[in-house]
Amino acid sequence: xxxxxxxxxxxxxxxxxxxxxxxxxxxxxxxxxxxxxxxxxxxxxxxxxxxxxxxxxxxxxxxxxxxxxxxxxxxxxxxxxxxxxxxxxxxxxxxxxxxxxxxxxxxxxxxxxxxxxxxxxxxxxxxxxxxxxxxxxxxxxxxxxxxxxxxxxxxxxxxxxxxxxxxxxxxxxxxxxxxxxxxxxxxxxxxxxxxxxxxxxxxxxxxxxxxxxxxxxxxxxxxxxxxxxxxxxxxxxxxxxxxxxxxxxxxxxxxxxxxxxxxxxxxxxxxxxxxxxxxxxxxxxxxxxxxxxxxxxxxxxxxxxxxxxxxxxxxxxxxxxxxxxxxxxxxxxxxxxxxxxxxxxxxxxxxxxxxxxxxxxxxxxxxxxxxxxxxxxxxxxxxxxxxxxxxxxxxxxxxxxxxxxxxxxxxxxxxxxxxxxxxxxxxxxxxxxxxxxxxxxxxxxxxxxxxxxxxxxxxxxxxxx
Amino acid sequence: xxxxxxxxxxxxxxxxxxxxxxxxxxxxxxxxxxxxxxxxxxxxxxxxxxxxxxxxxxxxxxxxxxxxxxxxxxxxxxxxxxxxxxxxxxxxxxxxxxxxxxxxxxxxxxxxxxxxxxxxxxxxxxxxxxxxxxxxxxxxxxxxxxxxxxxxxxxxxxxxxxxxxxxxxxxxxxxxxxxxxxxxxxxxxxxxxxxxxxxxxxxxxxxxxxxxxxxxxxxxxxxxxxxxxxxxxxxxxxxxxxxxxxxxxxxxxxxxxxxxxxxxxxxxxxxxxxxxxxxxxxxxxxxxxxxxxxxxxxxxxxxxxxxxxxxxxxxxxxxxxxxxxxxxxxxxxxxxxx
Numbered sequence: 001x002x003x004x005x006x007x008x009x010x011x012x013x014x015x016x017x018x019x020x021x022x023x024x025x026x027x028x029x030x031x032x033x034x035x036x037x038x039x040x041x042x043x044x045x046x047x048x049x050x051x052x053x054x055x056x057x058x059x060x061x062x063x064x065x066x067x068x069x070x071x072x073x074x075x076x077x078x079x080x081x082x083x084x085x086x087x088x089x090x091x092x093x094x095x096x097x098x099x100x101x102x103x104x105x106x107x108x109x110x111x112x113x114x115x116x117x118x119x120x121x122x123x124x125x126x127x128x129x130x131x132x133x134x135x136x137x138x139x140x141x142x143x144x145x146x147x148x149x150x151x152x153x154x155x156x157x158x159x160x161x162x163x164x165x166x167x168x169x170x171x172x173x174x175x176x177x178x179x180x181x182x183x184x185x186x187x188x189x190x191x192x193x194x195x196x197x198x199x200x201x202x203x204x205x206x207x208x209x210x211x212x213x214x215x216x217x218x219x220x221x222x223x224x225x226x227x228x229x230x231x232x233x234x235x236x237x238x239x240x241x242x243x244x245x246x247x248x249x250x251x252x253x254x255x256x257x258x259x260x261x262x263x264x265x266x267x268x269x270x271x272x273x274x275x276x277x278x279x280x281x282x283x284x285x286x287x288x289x290x291x292x293x294x295x296x297x298x299x300x301x302x303x304x305x306x307x308x309x310x311x312x313x314x315x316x317x318x319x320x321x322x323x324x325x326x327x328x329x330x331x332x333x334x335x336x337x338x339x340x341x342x343x344x345x346x347x348x349x350x351x352x353x354x355x356x357x358x359x360x361x362x363x364x365x366x367x368x369x370x371x372x373x374x375x376x377x378x379x380x381x382x383x384x385x386x387x388x389x390x391x392x393x394x395x396x397x398x399x400x401x402x403x404x405x406x407x408x409x410x411x412x413x414x415x416x417x418x419x420x421x422x423x424x425x426x427x428x429x430x431x432x433x434x435x436x437x438x439x440x441x442x443x444x445x446x447x448x449x450x451x452x453x454x455x456x457x458x459x460x461x462x463x464x465x
Numbered sequence: 466x467x468x469x470x471x472x473x474x475x476x477x478x479x480x481x482x483x484x485x486x487x488x489x490x491x492x493x494x495x496x497x498x499x500x501x502x503x504x505x506x507x508x509x510x511x512x513x514x515x516x517x518x519x520x521x522x523x524x525x526x527x528x529x530x531x532x533x534x535x536x537x538x539x540x541x542x543x544x545x546x547x548x549x550x551x552x553x554x555x556x557x558x559x560x561x562x563x564x565x566x567x568x569x570x571x572x573x574x575x576x577x578x579x580x581x582x583x584x585x586x587x588x589x590x591x592x593x594x595x596x597x598x599x600x601x602x603x604x605x606x607x608x609x610x611x612x613x614x615x616x617x618x619x620x621x622x623x624x625x626x627x628x629x630x631x632x633x634x635x636x637x638x639x640x641x642x643x644x645x646x647x648x649x650x651x652x653x654x655x656x657x658x659x660x661x662x663x664x665x666x667x668x669x670x671x672x673x674x675x676x677x678x679x680x681x682x683x684x685x686x687x688x689x690x691x692x693x694x695x696x697x698x699x700x701x702x703x704x705x706x707x708x709x710x711x712x713x714x715x716x717x718x719x720x721x722x723x724x725x726x727x728x729x730x731x732x733x734x735x736x737x738x739x740x741x742x743x744x745x746x747x748x749x750x751x752x753x754x755x756x757x758x759x760x761x762x763x764x765x766x767x768x769x770x771x772x773x774x775x776x777x778x779x780x781x782x783x784x785x786x787x788x789x790x791x792x793x794x795x796x797x798x799x800x801x802x803x
Binding site: 074075077093094095098099102142143144145158162177180181 | 542545546549551552553554555556557559566568571573574
């Protein structure tokens with residue numbers, strides 16, 4: 001699956017994609033088509049490249065070169081259509097021939113700038129041959145026309161036509177013009193054929209140019225959000241995912257705009273299910289979303305928003321938030337969630353290595369059956385050793401799996417009515433290992449602090465067993 | 466030619482016509498010839514997409530632009546590739562228009578072709594600004610489109626020539642009046658220095674100006690409907706700044722207001738006025754005043770006594786009747802060429 005599909009699933013990912021400084025749809029197209037990689041060696045190579053790009057953009061000395069390089073990226077035109085024409089051996093027109101020459105000149109400039117900056121990846125294939133073909137007079141300029149030196153006939157007829165005044169002898173002038181047109185077509189055909197032999201190198205350079213820009217955009221993103229290079233954990237099933245001080249950039253930005261700060265959270269996960277409990281508004285969903293984001297970022301060769309990250313690679317990431325309704329297909333949120341879980345089961349049965357992050361599964365049905373569904377899910381995940389984190393409000397399920405709890409709400413600090421936007425000031429979002437089986441009962445307390453009608457809350461308390 | 470020196474000094478010129486076939490292209494050709502004689506390097510383009518070989522409205526042939534060796538020109542790629550003279554492509558522009566990619570090229574021999582350049586004012590502005598930076602160019606010329614005055618905005622070119630022709634109207638009095646109207650809008654008084662600097666960076670919405678010269682924002686985005694105009698006047702008082710289009714309805718409402726006589730309207734430049742002459746003068750007659758932030762240099766009015774239907778006006782009479790109305794030189798381009 002490619003980056004675009006993951007952006008649909010993980011909203012934090014499309015947020016970061018939007019924050020990347022890319023010069024246009026040409027490059028964005030490449031970004032969206034990037035594959036989700038499970039190849040550790042490849043990812044490590046990618047991280048080496050990104051590391052280098054990161055060092056270059058962090059270094060004040062290379063700034064002028066980098067600015068030139070960025071300016072160069074903005075000058076690359078989208079010539080994919082022309083490249084396809086070359087591949088299919090179609091005859092290019094003058095403007096397309098110019099575009100090829102211009103692109104070749106940019107490639108050689110990019111190569112020089114990269115060398116100056118010390119960036120030795122995505123090297124350009126030398127396109128000297130393009131200049132031999134499109135600069136027959138060795139002028140060294142990027143401008144282009146169908147030079148006289150391409151054809152003796154062309155040169156001769158052009159000289160003849162220059163002697164004729166089209167107003168006095170329109171017939172003679174038109175006849176010669178027709179010969180010129182025919183000859184120019186023949187020249188373009190010859191040039192196009194010669195260039196089509198260079199199609200692979202041109203296409204490769206075109207791809208590399210976009211990738212190079214993406215590396216620098218990724219590096220800038222890493223600088224912007226204090227991201228680190230993740231350590232990928234080698235192959236087998238027993239790898240441990242470990243994140244110190246992870247941050248969700250989209251939510252952090254939002255909080256910052258509202259005058260708050262994002263409290264970094266640390267977490268470890270092994271190849272087994274783990275339950276996540278915590279009061280309402282304690283950030284359980286954010287933990288799940290951020291884990292999904294960081295796993296995806298790693299496997300799309302990005303640095304990740306954490307202080308330290310160690311990530312085992314998986315074939316797929318499932319983030320089941322449970323608020324998905326598909327009214328058009330007649331699905332309730334419960335039905336959509338069940339179908340998501342079914343897809344996860346199918347992948348488990350097929351032995352796919354994955355990361356499953358489920359937010360309060362089966363919460364929208366009756367608690368008795370809901371709890372049963374949850375227990376079954378945990379049992380399945382346990383049986384297949386799937387690295388997973390499942391948030392829930394169901395307590396005393398009698399499950400023996402590992403449990404994490406959000407440290408929680410320091411409600412005693414609150415004075416007066418609580419503004420939901422300021423909730424994070426009184427919340428400790430750290431995750432702690434929980435040995436017991438119960439869940440925190442803070443719902444009524446939080447409702448009271450939010451200013452919900454007091455007698456209503458007292459009535460609710462009557463029903464509390 | 467008296468205005469050639471001025472064109473060279475200002476560096477960019479637009480030729481706009483009161484309508485189609487007013488002799489705009491002949492006028493441009495004439496200017497290019499003069500500049501060429503003075504060995505000035507020229508870049509030329511045309512605004513908009515009225516680039517058919519034959520004028521769709523009157524079915525008469527649309528003149529192509531004559532290019533001398535060494536001239537730079539910008540046009541759409543599809544026109545470029547069908548040219549019948551030698552030229553080299555210097556650049557493919559980084560934006561496309563409805564007609565496709567745009568190419569800047571240099572003529573390697575003389576030839577002619579239809580030009581269709583950038584189609585909106587901001588791209589044209591960029592073109593005029595960037596051409597002399599990229600190429601050794603002395604003067605940028607812009608061929609205006611049918612009844613569009615926008616390329617003549619001082620935001621785009623430094624000076625302009627207005628082409629007026631029999632094709633617009635065969636009635637000499639109507640021609641002269643319309644020319645007078647454009648002339649009057651061009652010569653609206655300039656706003657004071659301090660107001661100009663306060664307003665020049667405001668390009669959207671509407672603003673009020675207090676008696677002390679402070680700028681207030683009524684929070685109204687546009688004033689196209691009479692009710693909106695009255696709301697703005699109610700909020701801002703009688704001095705308002707409108708950076709966008711000054712429509713007929715707007716000026717009419719202002720002119721019909723009780724305090725029309727003490728109303729002051731500030732606009733960016735003459736090209737923003739889209740009101741009828743009757744409404745424009747009626748507002749001024751009531752004592753209303755219009756100020757502009759940027760003034761336009763109108764170098765001359767060129768007349769074309771030929772209409773596409775073959776009718777010919779008396780050249781001398783036409784020149785004289787227009788000259789009576791406007792305080793700039795008036796020429797019959799065809800007669801001068803002859």
